[in-house]
Amino acid sequence: MKQNMKQNMFGFFRKFIPKDEKKAEKKRILKNLDDADVCVVDVETLRCAVCLNIFQGTPQALSCGHSFCLECIEEVAHTEVMTDPREPSRNSFHCPICRKRVNMNKVVQNYALKNILDSINELSKEEEKSRKAYDNTLDASNEQLRAKCIELEKAADRLKKDIKDMRQREYYNYVAITFFVIIYIILSTMFGN
Template identity: 25%
Template sequence: STHTRVSHIEGAERVCVDSSVLCCPVCYEVYSSVPFLLSCGHTFCSQCIRTMQTNKMVGEAGDMTIDCPMCRVSISSNAVFKNYIVDDLLRSVEDIGERESKRSAAATAEIIATLRLAKDRSEKKVTALELRIANLDKDLHSTKKQLRMMTLVVFAPVMGYLALKAFRSLFS
């Protein structure tokens, strides 16, 4: 059952973590080093633990005790342990952030490469279309010139005949 649970968590795409467990409940700072766990179950940063130990009191048995700021239970200063679970959790969150950042950078690079390819293809199409337009424009001017010449060839004799007829009518 434990193996199934672990493989399910490892296979999860996103895991939501309450960020408050990654911060010291006294100073509200994210744990910058391995935090400390009191025997009552509460976790604090090393700086706050040092402050608590500096302000420690002597217990009934003559040992040094500190009062947990969360539950006020009096705890022997020897009953303070490093909380590697929270430290591992912090590292895994950092790893997830790095992986997400790398994944995002890779996706961005892929999008940029795709856009560049599309841009290059579009530029080639635009160049081909501009060349086609230039050729069509050249053909149009050539056709217009030929049409003018044909108009002169076809209508010149008619115009000449009409001019001659008009000229003759002046003298008749």
């Protein structure tokens, strides 16, 4: 009962507390993102800052928060140790982005970024399958259209031939009628009607 009363009082006072619009907007965006089946990711965020390619393998996260390909970060660490052998700690190097000193032992795999890359790869495979299925359907449709066009061309050729035959018969009929009319006129003039 006391708990209910406290909740009711808190709800009553909550009306008078100003709402943080930025927080509400952020919650709305996160809810939309959480409800979405697919979201758009800027490809630049998936590139290693060293090699400028999409992350290879499992990206490695430094203690400063930046991520790189394993080979790239090993090369950066090796190059830095080689260029300044007097460095007090041979097991540390500077982050290529923020220049903070990072211990190589504290480099961890960024599984969240790897999962994003894997899901994008999966989506692109699905898209490729869909595109191939669409292309196959399109090819089949084009083949059906070609067959239909050939069939229609043959039908048009038959119609042209039939029309030509009809015109030829019509011509012969006109000639025959004209011939009979001339014969009739000649005979009626000869025998007087």
